[in-house]
Amino acid sequence: MLHIVNKSPLDRPSLDAVLQTAEAGAILLIEDGVYAATKGSAGEAKLKSAGGKFKLYALAPDLEARGVADRVMDGVTAVDYAGFVDLVAEHKASQSWL
Amino acid sequence: MKFSVLINEGPYTHQASDSAYQFTKAALAKGHEIFRVFFYHDGVNNATRLTTPPQDDRNIVNRWSKLAEEHKLDLVVCVAAAQRRGIVDEGEAKRNGKDATNLAPGFRISGLGQLIEAGIQSDRTVVFGD
Numbered sequence: 001m002l003h004i005v006n007k008s009p010l011d012r013p014s015l016d017a018v019l020q021t022a023e024a025g026a027i028l029l030i031e032d033g034v035y036a037a038t039k040g041s042a043g044e045a046k047l048k049s050a051g052g053k054f055k056l057y058a059l060a061p062d063l064e065a066r067g068v069a070d071r072v073m074d075g076v077t078a079v080d081y082a083g084f085v086d087l088v089a090e091h092k093a094s095q096s097w098l
Numbered sequence: 099m100k101f102s103v104l105i106n107e108g109p110y111t112h113q114a115s116d117s118a119y120q121f122t123k124a125a126l127a128k129g130h131e132i133f134r135v136f137f138y139h140d141g142v143n144n145a146t147r148l149t150t151p152p153q154d155d156r157n158i159v160n161r162w163s164k165l166a167e168e169h170k171l172d173l174v175v176c177v178a179a180a181q182r183r184g185i186v187d188e189g190e191a192k193r194n195g196k197d198a199t200n201l202a203p204g205f206r207i208s209g210l211g212q213l214i215e216a217g218i219q220s221d222r223t224v225v226f227g228d
Contacts, residue, residue, distance in 0.1 A: 006112075031117060032112075088224055
């Protein structure tokens with residue numbers, strides 16, 4: 001399952017919801033969700049504590065639009081929209097945590 | 099692969115319509131088929147031809163119309179959500195006694211069954227919203 005998170009962890013607990021309820025799979029951070037992947041943020045600690053249960057991705061254009069593309073935490077792969085499409089195709093289902 | 103896209107948020111709100119547009123374009127560029135784009139809840143506001151954003155801003159509505167024309171996309175607006183928000187085509191104007199229409203080119207108004215069908219017919223359905 002691909003879990004899509006589009007809100008900052010400072011705004012809404014949708015990333016928490018994924019980490020607490022989902023067993024495994026991949027998490028794709030888009031829109032304000034990409035803030036979770038910035039070094040030194042509260043989101044980084046949460047993603048690290050998920051202990052490698054999930055493959056982590058963040059949408060590069062959204063990182064760049066927010067000026068945090070050079071502060072992405074280790075373990076997160078930046079993908080473009082084509083990569084977003086590939087992730088959706090690779091996983092049998094996607095869940096947008098709105 | 100066959101994709102469908104669901105948009106639940108209006109234009110110029112946060113980013114859902116923009117993200118969905120970029121995703122749809124990227125999927126088409128990769129040779130995937132877009133079975134349908136369904137506009138639901140405030141997402142129906144993406145279908146009014148009466149928006150006039152500043153000239154240096156993206157025109158979200160026209161952008162969808164253009165993409166639909168180029169790729170023969172099926173852009174479907176939920177009828178109940180559209181009625182609530184004043185998105186009207188000729189049929190709806192007649193049925194509900196309205197004096198104008200505002201549905202943008204390339205969109206059509208239909209029912210929720212179209213969303214269910216999209217979910218069944220497509221290999222993947224991706225949701226964009228608030």
